[in-house]
Amino acid sequence: MKKIEAIIRKSKFDEVKKALHSSEVVFFTYWDVTGVGNEKQGHVYRGVSYSTTDIQRRKLSIIVSDEFLDKTVSALLESAYTGSVGDGKIFVSTIDEAYRIRTKEKGTDSLK
Amino acid sequence: MKKIEAIIRKSKFDEVKKALHSSEVVFFTYWDVTGVGNEKQGHVYRGVSYSTTDIQRRKLSIIVSDEFLDKTVSALLESAYTGSVGDGKIFVSTIDEAYRIRTKEKGTDSLK
Amino acid sequence: MKKIEAIIRKSKFDEVKKALHSSEVVFFTYWDVTGVGNEKQGHVYRGVSYSTTDIQRRKLSIIVSDEFLDKTVSALLESAYTGSVGDGKIFVSTIDEAYRIRTKEKGTDSLK
Ligand SMILES: Nc1ncnc2c1ncn2[C@@H]1O[C@H](COP(=O)(O)OP(=O)(O)OP(=O)(O)O)[C@@H](O)[C@H]1O
Ligand SMILES: Nc1ncnc2c1ncn2[C@@H]1O[C@H](COP(=O)(O)OP(=O)(O)OP(=O)(O)O)[C@@H](O)[C@H]1O
Ligand SMILES: Nc1ncnc2c1ncn2[C@@H]1O[C@H](COP(=O)(O)OP(=O)(O)OP(=O)(O)O)[C@@H](O)[C@H]1O
Ligand SMILES: [Mg+2]
Ligand SMILES: [Mg+2]
Ligand SMILES: [Mg+2]
Numbered sequence: 001m002k003k004i005e006a007i008i009r010k011s012k013f014d015e016v017k018k019a020l021h022s023s024e025v026v027f028f029t030y031w032d033v034t035g036v037g038n039e040k041q042g043h044v045y046r047g048v049s050y051s052t053t054d055i056q057r058r059k060l061s062i063i064v065s066d067e068f069l070d071k072t073v074s075a076l077l078e079s080a081y082t083g084s085v086g087d088g089k090i091f092v093s094t095i096d097e098a099y100r101i102r103t104k105e106k107g108t109d110s111l112k
Numbered sequence: 113m114k115k116i117e118a119i120i121r122k123s124k125f126d127e128v129k130k131a132l133h134s135s136e137v138v139f140f141t142y143w144d145v146t147g148v149g150n151e152k153q154g155h156v157y158r159g160v161s162y163s164t165t166d167i168q169r170r171k172l173s174i175i176v177s178d179e180f181l182d183k184t185v186s187a188l189l190e191s192a193y194t195g196s197v198g199d200g201k202i203f204v205s206t207i208d209e210a211y212r213i214r215t216k217e218k219g220t221d222s223l224k
Numbered sequence: 225m226k227k228i229e230a231i232i233r234k235s236k237f238d239e240v241k242k243a244l245h246s247s248e249v250v251f252f253t254y255w256d257v258t259g260v261g262n263e264k265q266g267h268v269y270r271g272v273s274y275s276t277t278d279i280q281r282r283k284l285s286i287i288v289s290d291e292f293l294d295k296t297v298s299a300l301l302e303s304a305y306t307g308s309v310g311d312g313k314i315f316v317s318t319i320d321e322a323y324r325i326r327t328k329e330k331g332t333d334s335l336k
Contacts, residue, residue, distance in 0.1 A: 008325070035253050087326040090321075093318065
């Protein structure tokens with residue numbers, strides 16, 4: 001099983017959610033975070049090139065079975081895209097075990 | 113070392129916390145998140161079966177040594193349970209290294 | 225690639241951010257969390273030794289290439305340190321893949 005963490009523009013959330021649903025990814029968790037980094041194309045103001053930092057972002061955490069990984073990442077890459085600096089990041093890691101609390105099911109059964 | 117992430121009903125938090133303490137798990141971190149999914153048993157309203165989405169949840173992140181994994185998961189499975197749809201999920205992953213900042217201790221020593 | 229999660233005192237955030245920048249770590253994500261644990265040196269009040277729980281903390285999530293791991297951890301250990309109980313924790317785990325959404329770059333290229 002894989003965990004997909006996506007940090008996206010808040011303005012793109014509805015579109016991303018719709019794209020996930022179209023890819024049959026209907027379970028996920030999200031919360032709001034602050035992003036620090038080179039958030040804007042540096043521009044020159046009074047001779048100094050600067051770029052703002054500390055931007056509000058939305059973080060999604062999606063646990064999927066291995067066979068859903070590729071299409072979930074593709075859905076995120078497409079739906080969160082604008083082409084301007086700051087579209088966000090996707091990070092993939094491995095989940096050793098998962099449980100549905102109600103049924104005590106384990107593994108990929110708990111994700112269905 | 114293992115990371116246990118649990119997404120539970122907010123109303124179950126106090127009970128879960130007590131159960132963790134009873135299992136000698138006294139360190140953890142939590143924050144509030146939004147869950148998207150099949151959050152309610154679909155029911156029929158004016159002929160349409162629907163299920164609400166976007167429910168407030170609490171997420172716990174608990175790092176434990178391997179020997180504490182099983183009893184921590186058991187404590188969560190029992191204390192977060194109601195039997196109704198939406199009791200939550202538990203995800204387990206691997207932590208490569210841990211540090212206590214005050215003492216610079218590493219590994220399981222940093223968790224004691 | 226590695227994920228470094230640090231749970232620090234909120235009062236130390238500016239110092240930590242500066243230290244990360246000095247180590248060329250300019251991208252990260254943060255949000256506020258609650259920490260449960262032995263948050264204060266137990267002290268005796270009316271004959272009872274107690275320690276408060278549920279303290280506000282800030283959590284940082286930093287994804288770096290393997291070669292940046294050591295200096296990032298060192299920067300955190302130094303800048304988040306006060307020497308008093310409750311300076312926080314650092315947890316390291318493995319990231320399988322990363323993407324920059326704007327360019328569709330993968331791997332460490334997406335982190336530069
Ligand atoms: N290495 C990282 N570790 C943790 N979070 C990151 C990292 N890189 C980016 N982020 C998060 O992702 C958000 C968006 O990043 P962003 O899209 O600006 O990436 P970028 O590499 O600067 O690409 P671009 O050149 O398109 O701006 C940041 O605000 C931050 O929250
Ligand atoms: N695959 C997943 N990835 C990320 N978060 C998830 C995933 N599945 C569930 N969650 C989170 O867990 C919360 C609770 O899930 P829930 O208990 O409804 O799971 P379920 O599989 O629908 O089980 P049930 O049939 O009992 O409702 C969701 O609101 C969401 O925040
Ligand atoms: N095992 C753990 N799992 C998850 N979060 C943890 C864990 N241990 C500590 N934390 C988080 O880190 C925060 C700070 O921990 P703290 O610095 O008090 O660690 P400590 O081990 O008690 O060290 P000290 O003896 O210096 O107090 C806690 O408030 C909690 O949010
Ligand atoms: Mg950027
Ligand atoms: Mg459900
Ligand atoms: Mg402490």
